[in-house]
Amino acid sequence: MRTTRQRQVILEELRKVTSHPTADEVYEMVRKRLPHISLGTVYRNLELLSAAGEIQTLGLAGTQKRFDGNPANHYHARCLKCGRVIDLDLPVKALNGLEDAVAETSGFKVVGHRLKFLGLCPRCQKEEQKQDR
């Protein structure tokens, strides 16, 4: 994998934020520094970086994928209402034992795991209260 300016900027921008942007949000972020970059390049690099373990690809909150510039295993909470994803600071080690158990029972060669909590973020909880009145 060559070190191109585009790839480098995409990675830098992604590492700067904790907002778990979608592909087109990354595109907008990067475009401020590289106005001529194309969306296709962003998609191609997000995929390559993810495959290389430099970033993480997160699952659904709506239709689009979201990307996380932090490649280390850490956990997330997603708001069911607004779709926002926040990082959690939980000890990972609690689950390492489970990986072995999964490998044994499933026959999978386990390389990692993802843990996500679902709920309502503080902001959306307030919104709900307003509506209840």
Added chain:
Amino acid sequence: MRTTRQRQVILEELRKVTSHPTADEVYEMVRKRLPHISLGTVYRNLELLSAAGEIQTLGLAGTQKRFDGNPANHYHARCLKCGRVIDLDLPVKALNGLEDAVAETSGFKVVGHRLKFLGLCPRCQKEEQKQDR
């Protein structure tokens, strides 16, 4: 939510399998019993059933969402190579304590969690060995 024939068949078919089909796979399954059903109806019902907690919507393995007819919390393992998702039989209770911890630290009102293991399924492990030779 009314009990329509379409909704009923979608749910039944989904409960029959453990394969975590995509929306168009559900469409194909259901079409054998209801040849005139439309893809739009399948999408609408998968969304409604998921919101009602009758089924689960699973995150990315590629671009498409996958659906799980088992609404109870249980965990998954996904193959990074072929995308297949299998069910795991792990005790859920290990993580229930974490939900409270997350609620406290994040301010989220936590309603559940998802845990997924990533790795290579037995079949793809064999494929890899072939290629190494």
Added chain:
DNA sequence: GTCAATGCAAAAACTTTGCAACATT
């Protein structure tokens, strides 16, 4: 110089939606 990577634009893939007809309650 070689070949991976890019920009552009077109195409593909997936999902949602408007609307008239229909079915459930």
Added chain:
DNA sequence: AATGTTGCAAAGTTTTTGCATTGAC
């Protein structure tokens, strides 16, 4: 009878891809 739901098709959104050109090594 009222209204949620469907089928159909069209439109919308998100992602991928072909190809000529460019840039990293």
